[in-house]
Amino acid sequence: MxxxxxxxxxxxxxxxxxxxxxxxxxxxxxxxxxxxxxxxxxxxxxxxxxxxxxxxxxxLPGYRGDGIRICQDPVFRVTVSNASACDDVGVQVCHLMVTEPNVTFNVSVSTSGNVPPYIVQWYKFYSGQSPQFNSYRRRLGDTLRVVMGHHGLALTLLSIKEDDFYPNLFWAEVRLHPSPDKPAKAEVYDLTVFEMLNPSSLRYYFVLDSRPIELGEFLEGDAVAIYLPQYLQLSPSSFVQWTKEPRPMAVLGSSPVVLVDATEGIEIGSLKEQDFGYIRALVYDFSPDLPGRVLVAQRLFLVKKDISKTCVGNRNAANCYCKPGFEGNGVHCVDVDECADGTSCLPEAECVNIYGSYLCRCPEGFEGDGRVTCIDVDECIKGSHSCNRDAVCLNTLGSYDCMCQSGFVGDGIHCRAKSTWTPWSPWSVCSATCGFQNRIRIRRCTHPESGMRCVGPSADLKPCLDLPSCPVDGHWSEWSPWSMCTETCAGVKERIRTCDSPGPSGGGKPCQGEKVQFAMCESKPCPVDGGWSAWTSWTPCPVSCGLAIVSRTRQCNVPAPKHGGKTCSGHGYEEGSCGFPAAFCQYLTKPYESTISRKPVD
Structure with missing residues (x-):
């Protein structure tokens, strides 16, 4: 356990x-x-x-379901943006060897489907001294040494502290319900075995490690002592734990072995084969704002083994001899370059000199020991190819080819789906019960990112069959212009309309209302021609003997002309003469009776 x-x-x-x-x-x-x-x-x-x-x-973490019928794929993926900066440690884990004071973590986030707003939050994990004390996590924000960037997708440590190193760690996590902007207080947090074995795609870990302090080279049977205060200042409350790791971060072999607790140094009196390798000193102590004792510093040591010689007794020329792959007097042994001296590698294989030996490396695309066999690697079966998932992998001698499948275009490494029509949708329902109506069906041109166009229409129409004619109610046409008046003055005018816009059909209702409208013409007086009145009596003759002038008049007022009527024709004044010449007056025996002679006068 x-x-x-x-x-x-x-x-x-x-x-x-x-x-x-x-x-x-x-x-x-x-x-x-x-x-x-x-x-x-x-x-x-x-x-x-x-x-x-x-x-x-x-x-698995990030998936939802009952674990048997369904495990719904998470809508998010958290991936490291700069994979070249990470050692190949494991899924969702980035191992960074610290060589500079500034360290930058970068992640990228991708989503699928319609998802609510999300945010990337950063945490620092503090490993506690178990079993007495808990572990903790703290949500990070912008501080004097921590800077967030690119909307939370990047975090930069402007200076590295002792407690930033493994087994303390950092992680970026997608949260659907983000916490407040200000950094939160540290909270108790333990990584479960389930999380350790199966990390979530919603989280990406970043682990910092320093270069190991190399000790030796030693032979089996030698003694080695490591005194931590020579490399790190300790406080009176520090608790030191020493562990043996098969290699840094224990990514190979079994779990690390705890060598000793609560001591500032260790001593191995007689080194055995299993004692060589990596020894890590973990320093736990109390830290501000954390109630328990957590990791505050660490140092990684590498106990190196001298593989060049074997000695029995004292190290001198009489007791030591060089191992195969080395040459010298037994005390001083140097590596032999087997590649320069000639090897038994196959002609197509490359000789690579290593410390104490050599390797025969088959060409890329082949596998084997390089001495006896170099067999073509079937990358397609082995799964080591980089073909697109929509491509077919074809193995070739020493390599492979990728060919996009039918319906896709590209070089096989990158395949884009061709733009094609989706199946036609079902015909729409005829909702009308009479008259004329079209049914419609549609289709969509998929994968516009391919830059291709689909040939043909995206919609199709056809009429609904066997629909009876619908009843059409009659509607009046526009009114005709008004007719001429029946009289030049006063009178009546009319206008008409017809029920033909449209006319009633199929049992529709006839038009309602009047077909003909009458209206009085504009009211104005008719013209009246003038008429003469009767003549007045002649004026009396002013003389009893001799000749004189008499007159009479008449008026154009029976009736008088009105409203543009004609005036009376003729004269309204006449003159006449009366009396006798003076020569005849003496012959008159009777009273005088004038004789009037008419003469119109203008």
């Missing part, structure tokens, strides 16, 4: 070893579920309940 949280996390990194298939799911109880005929989803692992000891299926 692992004794410390450190052991747990080292075990986590162990299970993600570079020598294993890093994409595999870590499922230690898989056989238990198989024997019980419990078939887990491909994105689930077999788990054992701590209380009932029953076995069940549990979806």
């Amino acid at each position: 692992l004794s410390t949280l450190l052991d747990f996390f080292l075990f986590f990194l162990l299970r993600l070893a570079a020598t294993q298939n890093l994409s595999k799911i870590q499922d230690p109880y898989k056989q238990e579920c198989v024997e019980r005929q419990i078939h887990c989803h491909q994105k689930a692992v077999c788990q054992q309940d701590e209380l009932t000891l029953d076995f069940y299926c549990r979806c």
Whole structure:
């Protein structure tokens, strides 16, 4: 049983070893579920309940479902943006060897489907001294030495502190419900075994490590002592734990071995084969704002083995001799360059000199020892090709070719789906019960990113069949212009309209209202021609003897002309003569009677 949280996390990194298939799911109880005929989803692992000891299926972190029928793919993926800066340690883990004071972490986030707003939050994990004290995590924000950038997708440490190193670590995590902007207080947080074995795609770990301090070279049987205060200042409350790691961060072999606790140094009196390698000193102490004792510093030591010689007794020419691959007097042994002296590598293989020996390296695309065989690697079967998932891998001698499948275009490494029509949608329903209506169906041109166009229409129409004519109600046409008045003055005018816009059909209603409208013409007086009145009597003759002038008049007022009527024609004044010449007056015996002679006068 692992004794410390450190052991747990080292075990986590162990299970993600570079020598294993890093994409595999870590499922230690898989056989238990198989024997019980419990078939887990491909994105689930077999788990054992701590209380009932029953076995069940549990979806991987980030996936949701019952673990058997469904494990819904998370909508997010967190990946490291600069993979070249990371050592190949494991899934969702980036191992950074610190050589400079500034360290920058970068991640990228991708999503699929319609998802709510999200944010990337950064945390620092503090490994606690187990089992007495807990581990903690603290959410990070902008400080004097921590700077966020690119909307939370990058974090820069402007200066490195002793407690930034492994087994303390950092991680970036996608949160659907982000916390407040200001840094939160540290909270108790322990990484579970389930999280260690199967890291979530919603989280990416960043682990800092320093170059090991090299000690030696030593031979088996030699004594070695490491005194930590020579390399690191300790406080009275410091607690030191020494562990043996097969290699840095325990990514190979078994879990690390705790050598000794609560001592400032260790001494190995007689080195054995298993004592060579990496020894890490972990310093736990109390830290501000953290109630427990956590990791505050560490140092990694490399106890190097001298593989050039073998000595029995004192190291002198009489007791030591050089191992194969080295030459010298036994005390001083130097590497032999076997490649320069000639080797038994195959002609097509490359000779590579290494310390104490050499390697025969087959050409790229071949595998074997390089001495006897160099066999073509079938990258397609082995899965080591870089063909697109929509491409077919074709193995060739020493290499392979990628060919995009039907329906895709590209070089095989990058394949883009061709733009094609989706199947036609079902015809729309005829909602009309009479008259005329079209049915429609549509289709969509997929994959516009290919830059191709689909040939043909995106919509199709056809009429609904066997629909009876719909009743059409009649509607009046526009009114005609008004007719002429029946009289030049006063009178009546009319206008008409017809029920033909449209006319009623199919049982429709006729037009309602008047077909003809009458109206009085504009009211104005008619012209009246003038008429003469009767003549007045002649004026009396002013003389009794002799000739004189008399007159009479008439008026054009019976009736008078009105409203543009004609005036009277003729004269309204006449003159006449009356009396007799004076020569005849003496002959008149009777009273005088005038004789009037008419003469119109203008």
